[in-house]
Amino acid sequence: MPTAQLPEGAPATLMEAFGHIVAVKTPSINDLKVMVLVEAAGLEVYRQTAAQFDHPGVRALLIENGYDEFKHSLRVSDAIRAMTGEDFPSPSPADNPYLKGEIPAFGEATAAALLGLSQAEFGGKDLYEGWAVHCGNEEAARLFRMNGQEEADHGGRLVEAAKLLEG
Ligand SMILES: [Fe+2]
Numbered sequence: 001m002p003t004a005q006l007p008e009g010a011p012a013t014l015m016e017a018f019g020h021i022v023a024v025k026t027p028s029i030n031d032l033k034v035m036v037l038v039e040a041a042g043l044e045v046y047r048q049t050a051a052q053f054d055h056p057g058v059r060a061l062l063i064e065n066g067y068d069e070f071k072h073s074l075r076v077s078d079a080i081r082a083m084t085g086e087d088f089p090s091p092s093p094a095d096n097p098y099l100k101g102e103i104p105a106f107g108e109a110t111a112a113a114l115l116g117l118s119q120a121e122f123g124g125k126d127l128y129e130g131w132a133v134h135c136g137n138e139e140a141a142r143l144f145r146m147n148g149q150e151e152a153d154h155g156g157r158l159v160e161a162a163k164l165l166e167g
């Protein structure tokens with residue numbers, strides 16, 4: 001698969017894309033394409049974050065979140081198809097333009113960093129909930145709500161991981 005193209009006007013880096021996406025209330029199709037790339041990148045970002053931790057239970061929880069992020073990318077891709085008929089497939093890590101530069105870790109290998117990240121994940125539930133309400137497409141709304149529910153699960157796993165780390 002060739003490297004996916006950044007949509008017109010898209011943020012240039014993964015960190016900028018995160019910053020952009022969290023402020024979007026009613027996503028444009030280009031915003032949704034950025035989200036396909038961001039969620040697909042989550043697989044690799046969580047994998048690298050997991051590698052920072054020695055605790056096998058913590059690593060397992062982070063990797064589980066990463067697999068879900070890739071699933072979210074597939075669902076957002078499906079939502080784009082439901083809304084427009086357009087194909088914008090989820091790229092593998094090797095083909096993701098947001099994984100070309102330096103990959104930002106989610107934080108340091110501490111319980112506090114995991115709890116900080118859990119807040120971002122709980123926020124992801126609200127973000128997707130809002131998109132479900134505003135997107136104007138029943139199938140896309142259903143897919144966004146499924147993703148949102150799992151973002152809350154991610155927050156819960158990170159709280160659990162922080163507890164494991166504190167012993
Ligand atoms: Fe996600």
Ligand SMILES: [Fe+2]
Pocket residue numbers: 065069121124150151154
């Ligand atoms: Fe998540």
